[in-house]
Amino acid sequence: MIPVNNKSMIAFLFGQMNKLDNDEIDVLKAREQGNLAKQVNNSMKYELDRAKTKMEITKHNAIYKDVLDLRDVESKNF
Amino acid sequence: MESVLIEQHKLITERCKDLINVSLDEDVVFLRQILNKSKKELDEHNNENLTVVDVTSKESGIWRIVIKNVIYGRHINSLVGKLSKHIEHDLVDFVCDGDKMYDKKNTWNDGWYYYEDKLCNTCKNKLEKIERKNLCIENNIQKIRDDFHEACNKTIFDKDLKLKYVLLSRNIKNHKPNPLETAIKETIHNEIAKTFQEQNEKLIIKYS
Numbered sequence: 001m002i003p004v005n006n007k008s009m010i011a012f013l014f015g016q017m018n019k020l021d022n023d024e025i026d027v028l029k030a031r032e033q034g035n036l037a038k039q040v041n042n043s044m045k046y047e048l049d050r051a052k053t054k055m056e057i058t059k060h061n062a063i064y065k066d067v068l069d070l071r072d073v074e075s076k077n078f
Numbered sequence: 079m080e081s082v083l084i085e086q087h088k089l090i091t092e093r094c095k096d097l098i099n100v101s102l103d104e105d106v107v108f109l110r111q112i113l114n115k116s117k118k119e120l121d122e123h124n125n126e127n128l129t130v131v132d133v134t135s136k137e138s139g140i141w142r143i144v145i146k147n148v149i150y151g152r153h154i155n156s157l158v159g160k161l162s163k164h165i166e167h168d169l170v171d172f173v174c175d176g177d178k179m180y181d182k183k184n185t186w187n188d189g190w191y192y193y194e195d196k197l198c199n200t201c202k203n204k205l206e207k208i209e210r211k212n213l214c215i216e217n218n219i220q221k222i223r224d225d226f227h228e229a230c231n232k233t234i235f236d237k238d239l240k241l242k243y244v245l246l247s248r249n250i251k252n253h254k255p256n257p258l259e260t261a262i263k264e265t266i267h268n269e270i271a272k273t274f275q276e277q278n279e280k281l282i283i284k285y286s
Contacts (some may be wrong), residue, residue: 006272007236010266014242015128017249017262027256030258035257037262037264038260044268045268056283058283
């Protein structure tokens with residue numbers, strides 16, 4: 001599996017858009033890839049929200065001298 | 079070499095557009111031919127390299143609006159929403175004999191007008207207190223907006239991201255975006271949010 005970040009995904013999606021314009025891939029494939037990208041975007045939104053929550057917890061801990069931690073739902077390493 | 083040519087074509091299109099506005103009618107046709115030739119070259123370059131070398135000022139403006147919309151949606155709106163809940167709008171509930179003190183025909187804030195001189199001292203104090211509280215909240219909201227607005231302007235976004243957005247917006251100008259284009263748009267929005275979040279951690283913590 002190739003590691004992906006936002007920028008590489010934008011480049012990939014633009015490449016696919018170009019391929020679609022040149023009829024190198026069909027609409028169905030493009031749609032499926034678009035839907036997959038949507039899922040990746042949802043994960044990214046989750047990561048951004050998580051980072052924001054961590055910032056909020058840091059502030060809370062600093063103000064109230066607390067030791068709150070963001071619970072990891074997926075704590076197991078696969 | 080190619081980049082020099084592209085710069086030349088950019089210059090030609092800019093100059094031609096200016097000249098067309100002030101030229102004689104018989105010269106306009108000639109100028110349009112030159113303009114179209116350079117435009118064609120730029121379009122071909124854009125298509126080949128999946129980029130946009132001739133971003134217009136309008137497109138730059140739209141890009142700035144997109145940035146603000148993303149930041150407003152992900153940071154400011156929730157903060158403003160939380161604060162706005164505490165603003166008291168229905169001041170009629172706070173005064174004695176409200177019907178006599180207010181006149182619906184005149185307008186004041188949300189359609190009510192009150193005769194301050196007719197209020198009893200207790201009500202006057204109550205109103206003053208509420209108005210002070212409302213003003214304080216409104217000032218806080220404005221401060222949040224100003225701070226984020228300033229942060230938006232100071233944040234350095236990847237230049238390529240802007241070009242990609244402009245390219246996308248040109249592509250979807252004449253049709254409804256397909257799932258692939260929608261995904262690109264969302265990815266660009268995420269990248270904007272990520273960049274902002276990375277560069278403005280202190281501001282976000284301040285208002286969290």
